[in-house]
Amino acid sequence: MKTYNKKNFWLGMQFIVLALGLLILGFFKGFKLKNIALMILCFIIGVSFLMRSLSKEMSRKDRLDDMDERNRLIHLKSCSRANSITQVGSVILMGIFFGIGTASDADLMKGAGVGVAFCFTVSLWAEMFARLYYEKKN
């Protein structure tokens, strides 16, 4: 049995391990409908990834999809847009947390605002360094 796509193989294994983890958790803490549904979903996804990784034709199609220029462009555009939306959302959340924290003198809210501000700052620095890197490279 040969693995044609290692990425899909390990992804499948991760989902199956997750499903098994949920199963074991269920035995200890009892089975809830939400957890059962999640477990079945993880198992199905894991098995489908495993089957794709063990099939030569499916792996070839997956690799072709990964290398496809339009798919790469869509991936880049969506990551960029997601980053922009996350940054805008972070600013709004910061304002809300600091506003509520200041108005009600709640340190927990101010702390949450600081956490969001830290994430926002990291994303700004990451964007700046990534831009510098690609400016130099290209």
Add this chain to the structure above:
Amino acid sequence: MKKVLSKMTQQQLAELVHVSSRTIISIEKEQYSPSLMLAYRMAEVFGVSVEELCCLKENKELEDKQYENL
């Protein structure tokens, strides 16, 4: 370009130029512009030049008109 693409199925063309059929569909609908290498591959498949395949001359004339109106 539509007339050129009608000679074979989208799936057949996609396999020949190593892209997904979804990319060929997008190119045909003019939603996506192929890279130079992809355009060259497609031109080779149909036995035409890249200029003929992508109607570069006509598109250039259209763009030139837009630049004149700026």
